[in-house]
Amino acid sequence: MQMKWPMSVLIKSIQFLKILLRCWHVTTLLGRCILLSFFSLYTYATTTHTPYAHVRVLLDQLSLKEGKPLTISTTGDHLMLMHMGSVKRRVSKQSIVVTHKRGQLYIDGRRYRPQECAITTFGGHLQYNNRSYDGSFQLLLHNDSLLVINKVPLEAYICSVLHSESWPGWPLEVNKVFAVACRSYVLSMIAQAIKQEQPYDVCNTNLHQTYAGKHDKKVLKDAVAQTKGVVLVHEGKPIRAMFDSCCGGVIPAHIADVHFPDAPYLARDYPCTHCKDLWIYSWQAEFTPQQLHEKLLAKIGHRMRISDLLVSKRDKAGLVQEVLVHGATPVPVAGKELYTLCKEIKSFCYTIERKKDTILVKGKGYGHHLGLCQWGARQMVADHWDYRRILHFYYPQTKLMRFV
Numbered sequence: 074m075q076m077k078w079p080m081s082v083l084i085k086s087i088q089f090l091k092i093l094l095r096c097w098h099v100t101t102l103l104g105r106c107i108l109l110s111f112f113s114l115y116t117y118a119t120t121t122h123t124p125y126a127h128v129r130v131l132l133d134q135l136s137l138k139e140g141k142p143l144t145i146s147t148t149g150d151h152l153m154l155m156h157m158g159s160v161k162r163r164v165s166k167q168s169i170v171v172t173h174k175r176g177q178l179y180i181d182g183r184r185y186r187p188q189e190c191a192i193t194t195f196g197g198h199l200q201y202n203n204r205s206y207d208g209s210f211q212l213l214l215h216n217d218s219l220l221v222i223n224k225v226p227l228e229a230y231i232c233s234v235l236h237s238e239s240w241p242g243w244p245l246e247v248n249k250v251f252a253v254a255c256r257s258y259v260l261s262m263i264a265q266a267i268k269q270e271q272p273y274d275v276c277n278t279n280l281h282q283t284y285a286g287k288h289d290k291k292v293l294k295d296a297v298a299q300t301k302g303v304v305l306v307h308e309g310k311p312i313r314a315m316f317d318s319c320c321g322g323v324i325p326a327h328i329a330d331v332h333f334p335d336a337p338y339l340a341r342d343y344p345c346t347h348c349k350d351l352w353i354y355s356w357q358a359e360f361t362p363q364q365l366h367e368k369l370l371a372k373i374g375h376r377m378r379i380s381d382l383l384v385s386k387r388d389k390a391g392l393v394q395e396v397l398v399h400g401a402t403p404v405p406v407a408g409k410e411l412y413t414l415c416k417e418i419k420s421f422c423y424t425i426e427r428k429k430d431t432i433l434v435k436g437k438g439y440g441h442h443l444g445l446c447q448w449g450a451r452q453m454v455a456d457h458w459d460y461r462r463i464l465h466f467y468y469p470q471t472k473l474m475r476f477v
Protein backbone atom coordinates (compact mmCIF):
# COMPACT_ATOMS: atom_id res chain seq x y z
CA MET A 74 0.00 0.00 0.00
CA GLN A 75 1.85 3.09 -1.17
CA MET A 76 0.86 6.56 -2.23
CA LYS A 77 1.87 7.12 -5.82
CA TRP A 78 2.24 10.41 -7.65
CA PRO A 79 1.17 9.75 -11.25
CA MET A 80 3.25 11.08 -14.16
CA SER A 81 0.09 12.63 -15.61
CA VAL A 82 0.42 15.33 -12.97
CA LEU A 83 2.83 17.09 -15.29
CA ILE A 84 0.32 17.09 -18.15
CA LYS A 85 -2.44 18.37 -15.86
CA SER A 86 -0.13 21.07 -14.55
CA ILE A 87 0.58 22.34 -18.05
CA GLN A 88 -3.16 22.44 -18.84
CA PHE A 89 -3.88 24.49 -15.72
CA LEU A 90 -0.93 26.72 -16.38
CA LYS A 91 -2.35 27.74 -19.77
CA ILE A 92 -5.75 28.57 -18.29
CA LEU A 93 -4.53 30.45 -15.29
CA LEU A 94 -1.87 32.50 -17.07
CA ARG A 95 -4.67 34.28 -18.91
CA CYS A 96 -6.00 35.58 -15.60
CA TRP A 97 -2.73 36.49 -13.98
CA HIS A 98 -1.45 40.03 -14.54
CA VAL A 99 0.62 40.90 -11.54
CA THR A 100 3.85 38.98 -11.30
CA THR A 101 6.74 38.37 -13.69
CA LEU A 102 6.71 35.61 -16.25
CA LEU A 103 9.00 33.41 -14.16
CA GLY A 104 6.94 34.13 -11.05
CA ARG A 105 3.78 33.16 -12.91
CA CYS A 106 5.27 29.87 -14.00
CA ILE A 107 6.41 28.92 -10.53
CA LEU A 108 3.20 29.94 -8.78
CA LEU A 109 0.91 28.37 -11.30
CA SER A 110 2.84 25.12 -11.38
CA PHE A 111 2.40 24.85 -7.65
CA PHE A 112 -1.26 25.75 -7.98
CA SER A 113 -1.79 23.14 -10.67
CA LEU A 114 -0.17 20.45 -8.59
CA TYR A 115 -2.23 21.50 -5.60
CA THR A 116 -5.48 21.54 -7.56
CA TYR A 117 -4.80 18.22 -9.16
CA ALA A 118 -3.91 16.61 -5.85
CA THR A 119 -7.00 17.89 -4.08
CA THR A 120 -9.56 17.11 -6.75
CA THR A 121 -8.32 13.85 -8.25
CA HIS A 122 -8.68 10.84 -6.05
CA THR A 123 -5.39 9.34 -4.91
CA PRO A 124 -6.32 6.39 -2.69
CA TYR A 125 -4.88 6.48 0.84
CA ALA A 126 -3.42 10.00 0.45
CA HIS A 127 -6.85 11.50 0.99
CA VAL A 128 -10.01 10.57 2.81
CA ARG A 129 -13.40 11.03 1.15
CA VAL A 130 -15.72 12.05 3.98
CA LEU A 131 -19.47 12.20 3.45
CA LEU A 132 -20.67 15.50 4.94
CA ASP A 133 -24.24 15.41 3.74
CA GLN A 134 -26.67 13.32 1.77
CA LEU A 135 -29.53 15.40 0.36
CA SER A 136 -32.67 13.86 -1.04
CA LEU A 137 -33.22 14.64 -4.73
CA LYS A 138 -36.97 14.69 -4.09
CA GLU A 139 -36.67 17.54 -1.58
CA GLY A 140 -34.35 19.53 -3.88
CA LYS A 141 -32.93 21.51 -0.96
CA PRO A 142 -30.30 24.07 -2.09
CA LEU A 143 -26.88 24.16 -0.46
CA THR A 144 -24.30 26.90 -0.17
CA ILE A 145 -20.55 26.41 -0.44
CA SER A 146 -18.23 29.30 0.22
CA THR A 147 -14.54 30.09 0.56
CA THR A 148 -12.42 32.22 2.83
CA GLY A 149 -10.25 32.90 -0.26
CA ASP A 150 -11.01 35.00 -3.38
CA HIS A 151 -12.75 32.58 -5.64
CA LEU A 152 -13.98 29.04 -6.18
CA MET A 153 -12.91 26.72 -8.96
CA LEU A 154 -15.33 24.12 -10.33
CA MET A 155 -13.54 21.11 -11.73
CA HIS A 156 -14.47 17.96 -13.57
CA MET A 157 -12.10 15.06 -14.23
CA GLY A 158 -9.12 17.22 -13.24
CA SER A 159 -9.97 20.10 -15.63
CA VAL A 160 -11.31 23.53 -14.78
CA LYS A 161 -14.92 23.85 -15.90
CA ARG A 162 -15.72 27.18 -14.35
CA ARG A 163 -14.00 29.82 -12.25
CA VAL A 164 -16.34 31.68 -9.91
CA SER A 165 -15.07 35.13 -8.93
CA LYS A 166 -17.03 35.40 -5.74
CA GLN A 167 -16.88 33.80 -2.36
CA SER A 168 -19.94 31.56 -2.41
CA ILE A 169 -22.13 29.52 -4.71
CA VAL A 170 -25.60 28.07 -4.33
CA VAL A 171 -26.05 24.54 -5.66
CA THR A 172 -29.46 23.16 -6.57
CA HIS A 173 -30.51 20.01 -8.37
CA LYS A 174 -33.48 19.27 -10.60
CA ARG A 175 -34.35 16.19 -12.63
CA GLY A 176 -30.94 14.61 -12.14
CA GLN A 177 -29.00 17.76 -13.06
CA LEU A 178 -26.81 20.05 -11.01
CA TYR A 179 -27.36 23.82 -11.16
CA ILE A 180 -24.75 26.19 -9.82
CA ASP A 181 -26.00 29.72 -9.17
CA GLY A 182 -28.92 28.90 -11.44
CA ARG A 183 -26.75 27.79 -14.37
CA ARG A 184 -26.91 24.18 -15.43
CA TYR A 185 -23.73 22.24 -14.76
CA ARG A 186 -23.65 19.40 -17.24
CA PRO A 187 -21.54 16.70 -15.54
CA GLN A 188 -23.27 14.73 -12.79
CA GLU A 189 -20.43 15.41 -10.45
CA CYS A 190 -18.41 18.46 -9.65
CA ALA A 191 -15.24 18.98 -7.66
CA ILE A 192 -14.92 22.35 -5.95
CA THR A 193 -11.66 23.80 -4.81
CA THR A 194 -10.29 27.16 -3.77
CA PHE A 195 -6.91 28.84 -3.56
CA GLY A 196 -5.54 30.90 -0.70
CA GLY A 197 -8.35 29.98 1.67
CA HIS A 198 -10.56 27.19 2.91
CA LEU A 199 -13.88 25.86 1.79
CA GLN A 200 -16.85 26.32 4.07
CA TYR A 201 -20.08 24.43 4.40
CA ASN A 202 -22.75 24.75 7.10
CA ASN A 203 -20.62 27.22 9.08
CA ARG A 204 -17.59 24.94 9.23
CA SER A 205 -14.24 25.26 7.44
CA TYR A 206 -12.63 22.33 5.70
CA ASP A 207 -9.25 21.41 4.29
CA GLY A 208 -9.01 19.87 0.81
CA SER A 209 -11.75 20.02 -1.80
CA PHE A 210 -15.42 19.16 -2.09
CA GLN A 211 -17.08 16.76 -4.45
CA LEU A 212 -20.76 17.02 -5.31
CA LEU A 213 -22.08 13.79 -6.71
CA LEU A 214 -25.53 12.75 -7.88
CA HIS A 215 -25.78 9.20 -6.62
CA ASN A 216 -28.93 7.08 -6.72
CA ASP A 217 -31.65 9.33 -5.21
CA SER A 218 -29.30 11.68 -3.43
CA LEU A 219 -26.87 14.51 -3.84
CA LEU A 220 -23.75 13.60 -1.89
CA VAL A 221 -21.56 16.34 -0.43
CA ILE A 222 -18.10 14.82 0.03
CA ASN A 223 -15.02 16.46 1.49
CA LYS A 224 -11.81 15.09 0.02
CA VAL A 225 -9.30 15.89 2.71
CA PRO A 226 -5.60 15.00 3.06
CA LEU A 227 -5.19 12.02 5.40
CA GLU A 228 -3.21 13.77 8.13
CA ALA A 229 -5.55 16.79 8.16
CA TYR A 230 -8.46 14.39 8.54
CA ILE A 231 -6.83 12.69 11.54
CA CYS A 232 -6.17 16.06 13.16
CA SER A 233 -9.84 17.06 12.72
CA VAL A 234 -11.14 13.76 14.07
CA LEU A 235 -9.04 14.12 17.22
CA HIS A 236 -10.81 17.39 17.96
CA SER A 237 -14.12 15.53 18.20
CA GLU A 238 -13.00 12.14 19.47
CA SER A 239 -10.34 13.13 22.01
CA TRP A 240 -10.98 14.90 25.32
CA PRO A 241 -10.08 18.58 25.85
CA GLY A 242 -6.90 19.18 27.79
CA TRP A 243 -5.56 15.63 27.56
CA PRO A 244 -1.78 15.24 27.23
CA LEU A 245 0.16 14.88 24.00
CA GLU A 246 1.09 11.21 24.51
CA VAL A 247 -2.50 10.03 24.82
CA ASN A 248 -3.44 12.03 21.73
CA LYS A 249 -0.65 10.20 19.89
CA VAL A 250 -2.38 6.94 20.87
CA PHE A 251 -5.66 8.23 19.40
CA ALA A 252 -3.96 9.58 16.27
CA VAL A 253 -2.53 6.16 15.40
CA ALA A 254 -5.83 4.41 16.18
CA CYS A 255 -7.84 6.90 14.05
CA ARG A 256 -5.36 6.67 11.17
CA SER A 257 -5.41 2.86 11.20
CA TYR A 258 -9.20 2.81 11.33
CA VAL A 259 -9.71 5.18 8.41
CA LEU A 260 -7.11 3.43 6.23
CA SER A 261 -8.96 0.15 6.76
CA MET A 262 -12.18 1.93 5.77
CA ILE A 263 -10.55 3.35 2.63
CA ALA A 264 -9.42 -0.14 1.65
CA GLN A 265 -12.98 -1.40 2.10
CA ALA A 266 -14.47 1.51 0.13
CA ILE A 267 -12.11 0.86 -2.78
CA LYS A 268 -12.93 -2.85 -2.77
CA GLN A 269 -16.68 -2.15 -2.70
CA GLU A 270 -16.40 0.79 -5.14
CA GLN A 271 -18.16 3.16 -2.75
CA PRO A 272 -18.33 6.87 -3.62
CA TYR A 273 -16.94 7.85 -0.21
CA ASP A 274 -14.78 6.23 2.48
CA VAL A 275 -16.42 7.30 5.75
CA CYS A 276 -19.31 9.34 7.10
CA ASN A 277 -18.62 12.38 9.29
CA THR A 278 -20.64 10.98 12.22
CA ASN A 279 -19.82 8.57 15.03
CA LEU A 280 -21.03 5.77 12.77
CA HIS A 281 -17.35 5.94 11.77
CA GLN A 282 -15.36 8.78 13.36
CA THR A 283 -16.82 12.18 14.17
CA TYR A 284 -15.35 14.79 11.83
CA ALA A 285 -16.21 18.48 12.02
CA GLY A 286 -13.59 20.22 9.87
CA LYS A 287 -10.62 22.43 10.71
CA HIS A 288 -9.42 23.63 14.08
CA ASP A 289 -6.27 25.15 15.62
CA LYS A 290 -5.57 22.98 18.67
CA LYS A 291 -1.79 22.77 18.88
CA VAL A 292 -1.59 19.63 21.04
CA LEU A 293 -3.67 17.73 18.49
CA LYS A 294 -1.60 18.99 15.55
CA ASP A 295 1.56 17.95 17.40
CA ALA A 296 0.16 14.48 18.14
CA VAL A 297 -0.60 13.98 14.44
CA ALA A 298 2.75 15.39 13.28
CA GLN A 299 4.75 13.26 15.72
CA THR A 300 3.03 10.07 14.59
CA LYS A 301 2.78 11.01 10.92
CA GLY A 302 2.04 7.94 8.83
CA VAL A 303 2.22 5.51 11.78
CA VAL A 304 -0.41 2.78 11.65
CA LEU A 305 -1.25 -0.47 13.39
CA VAL A 306 -1.33 -3.43 11.07
CA HIS A 307 -2.37 -7.05 11.32
CA GLU A 308 -1.05 -9.37 8.61
CA GLY A 309 0.18 -6.30 6.75
CA LYS A 310 -3.16 -4.48 6.64
CA PRO A 311 -4.29 -1.47 8.71
CA ILE A 312 -6.63 -2.60 11.45
CA ARG A 313 -10.13 -1.37 12.18
CA ALA A 314 -8.96 0.18 15.44
CA MET A 315 -12.20 0.69 17.33
CA PHE A 316 -12.23 2.61 20.59
CA ASP A 317 -14.68 3.64 23.26
CA SER A 318 -14.58 6.05 26.19
CA CYS A 319 -14.30 3.49 28.99
CA CYS A 320 -14.25 -0.30 28.77
CA GLY A 321 -15.74 -0.93 32.23
CA GLY A 322 -13.28 -3.79 32.74
CA VAL A 323 -15.07 -6.01 30.19
CA ILE A 324 -12.87 -8.61 28.47
CA PRO A 325 -13.58 -8.16 24.75
CA ALA A 326 -12.66 -11.75 23.78
CA HIS A 327 -15.69 -12.93 25.79
CA ILE A 328 -18.18 -10.72 23.95
CA ALA A 329 -20.72 -12.65 21.88
CA ASP A 330 -21.87 -11.48 18.43
CA VAL A 331 -18.44 -10.24 17.31
CA HIS A 332 -16.82 -12.16 14.48
CA PHE A 333 -13.29 -12.15 15.88
CA PRO A 334 -11.70 -14.17 13.03
CA ASP A 335 -12.20 -11.01 10.91
CA ALA A 336 -10.58 -8.83 13.58
CA PRO A 337 -8.44 -10.98 15.94
CA TYR A 338 -6.74 -7.80 17.20
CA LEU A 339 -10.04 -6.89 18.96
CA ALA A 340 -10.13 -10.21 20.86
CA ARG A 341 -8.15 -8.99 23.90
CA ASP A 342 -8.39 -11.82 26.45
CA TYR A 343 -7.17 -9.90 29.51
CA PRO A 344 -8.92 -7.01 31.27
CA CYS A 345 -8.05 -3.33 31.31
CA THR A 346 -7.88 -2.29 34.94
CA HIS A 347 -6.47 1.16 34.24
CA CYS A 348 -9.87 2.88 34.18
CA LYS A 349 -11.41 1.23 37.24
CA ASP A 350 -10.81 4.09 39.70
CA LEU A 351 -12.05 6.82 37.36
CA TRP A 352 -15.44 8.53 37.60
CA ILE A 353 -16.51 7.29 34.19
CA TYR A 354 -16.09 3.60 35.09
CA SER A 355 -19.53 3.16 36.71
CA TRP A 356 -22.85 4.87 36.20
CA GLN A 357 -26.47 4.49 37.15
CA ALA A 358 -29.78 5.65 35.76
CA GLU A 359 -33.19 5.63 37.37
CA PHE A 360 -36.49 5.48 35.48
CA THR A 361 -40.14 5.48 36.47
CA PRO A 362 -42.22 2.85 34.65
CA GLN A 363 -43.91 5.71 32.79
CA GLN A 364 -40.56 7.12 31.58
CA LEU A 365 -39.49 3.69 30.37
CA HIS A 366 -42.80 3.26 28.63
CA GLU A 367 -42.30 6.51 26.69
CA LYS A 368 -38.80 5.49 25.63
CA LEU A 369 -39.75 1.95 24.63
CA LEU A 370 -43.14 2.65 23.05
CA ALA A 371 -41.82 2.66 19.48
CA LYS A 372 -40.15 -0.71 20.06
CA ILE A 373 -43.03 -2.35 21.94
CA GLY A 374 -45.57 -1.05 19.43
CA HIS A 375 -48.49 -0.70 21.83
CA ARG A 376 -49.32 0.96 25.14
CA MET A 377 -48.78 -1.20 28.21
CA ARG A 378 -48.31 -0.77 31.94
CA ILE A 379 -44.68 -1.70 32.68
CA SER A 380 -44.33 -3.54 35.98
CA ASP A 381 -40.67 -4.54 35.78
CA LEU A 382 -37.60 -4.90 33.61
CA LEU A 383 -35.44 -8.02 33.88
CA VAL A 384 -32.23 -9.12 32.18
CA SER A 385 -33.06 -12.43 30.50
CA LYS A 386 -29.84 -13.09 28.56
CA ARG A 387 -26.23 -12.10 29.14
CA ASP A 388 -23.02 -13.16 27.38
CA LYS A 389 -19.81 -14.48 28.94
CA ALA A 390 -18.37 -10.95 29.04
CA GLY A 391 -21.34 -9.79 31.11
CA LEU A 392 -22.97 -7.75 28.35
CA VAL A 393 -26.76 -7.73 28.28
CA GLN A 394 -28.13 -9.44 25.21
CA GLU A 395 -31.82 -9.40 26.04
CA VAL A 396 -34.15 -7.69 28.50
CA LEU A 397 -37.74 -8.67 29.22
CA VAL A 398 -40.14 -5.78 29.65
CA HIS A 399 -42.82 -7.08 32.00
CA GLY A 400 -46.39 -5.91 31.67
CA ALA A 401 -49.57 -7.70 30.65
CA THR A 402 -47.36 -9.90 28.48
CA PRO A 403 -43.52 -9.84 28.59
CA VAL A 404 -41.87 -8.16 25.60
CA PRO A 405 -38.23 -9.02 24.76
CA VAL A 406 -35.93 -6.09 23.89
CA ALA A 407 -32.32 -6.58 22.79
CA GLY A 408 -29.79 -5.20 25.28
CA LYS A 409 -28.24 -3.02 22.57
CA GLU A 410 -31.68 -1.65 21.68
CA LEU A 411 -32.26 -0.58 25.26
CA TYR A 412 -28.89 1.20 25.10
CA THR A 413 -29.93 2.96 21.89
CA LEU A 414 -33.39 3.93 23.11
CA CYS A 415 -32.31 5.20 26.54
CA LYS A 416 -29.41 7.65 26.34
CA GLU A 417 -29.04 7.41 30.13
CA ILE A 418 -27.79 3.83 29.64
CA LYS A 419 -24.12 4.29 28.77
CA SER A 420 -22.96 0.79 27.85
CA PHE A 421 -24.07 -2.80 27.31
CA CYS A 422 -22.84 -3.98 30.72
CA TYR A 423 -25.48 -3.34 33.36
CA THR A 424 -27.80 -4.79 36.00
CA ILE A 425 -31.41 -3.83 36.66
CA GLU A 426 -33.11 -3.52 40.06
CA ARG A 427 -36.67 -2.68 41.00
CA LYS A 428 -36.66 0.04 43.69
CA LYS A 429 -40.09 0.86 45.05
CA ASP A 430 -41.61 3.08 42.33
CA THR A 431 -38.56 3.21 40.10
CA ILE A 432 -36.32 0.94 38.06
CA LEU A 433 -32.61 1.37 38.71
CA VAL A 434 -30.06 0.48 36.02
CA LYS A 435 -26.44 0.24 37.20
CA GLY A 436 -23.67 -0.17 34.67
CA LYS A 437 -19.96 -0.25 33.93
CA GLY A 438 -18.13 1.45 31.08
CA TYR A 439 -19.08 4.00 28.47
CA GLY A 440 -19.49 2.71 24.92
CA HIS A 441 -19.27 -0.64 23.17
CA HIS A 442 -16.36 -2.22 25.15
CA LEU A 443 -14.27 -3.06 22.07
CA GLY A 444 -10.75 -1.91 21.26
CA LEU A 445 -9.02 0.98 22.97
CA CYS A 446 -10.32 2.30 26.31
CA GLN A 447 -9.70 6.07 26.14
CA TRP A 448 -9.79 6.73 29.87
CA GLY A 449 -7.65 3.66 30.51
CA ALA A 450 -5.10 4.99 28.00
CA ARG A 451 -5.09 8.37 29.75
CA GLN A 452 -4.31 6.69 33.06
CA MET A 453 -1.55 4.62 31.43
CA VAL A 454 0.08 7.84 30.20
CA ALA A 455 -0.11 9.18 33.76
CA ASP A 456 1.62 5.92 34.78
CA HIS A 457 4.42 6.61 32.22
CA TRP A 458 3.41 4.19 29.45
CA ASP A 459 4.31 5.43 25.96
CA TYR A 460 1.87 5.40 23.04
CA ARG A 461 3.37 2.30 21.40
CA ARG A 462 3.05 0.16 24.53
CA ILE A 463 -0.53 1.34 25.10
CA LEU A 464 -1.56 0.46 21.54
CA HIS A 465 -0.04 -3.02 21.80
CA PHE A 466 -1.90 -3.56 25.08
CA TYR A 467 -5.30 -2.76 23.56
CA TYR A 468 -4.75 -4.28 20.11
CA PRO A 469 -2.97 -7.63 20.54
CA GLN A 470 -1.29 -9.34 17.56
CA THR A 471 -0.60 -6.03 15.82
CA LYS A 472 2.53 -4.27 14.63
CA LEU A 473 3.29 -0.59 14.25
CA MET A 474 4.58 0.50 10.87
CA ARG A 475 4.97 3.71 8.97
CA PHE A 476 2.59 4.15 6.06
CA VAL A 477 4.43 5.51 3.01
Ligand SMILES: [Zn+2]
Pocket residue numbers: 319320321322345346347348349446448449
Ligand atom coordinates in the same frame (compact mmCIF):
# COMPACT_ATOMS: atom_id res chain seq x y z
ZN1 LIG B 1 -10.58 0.44 30.59
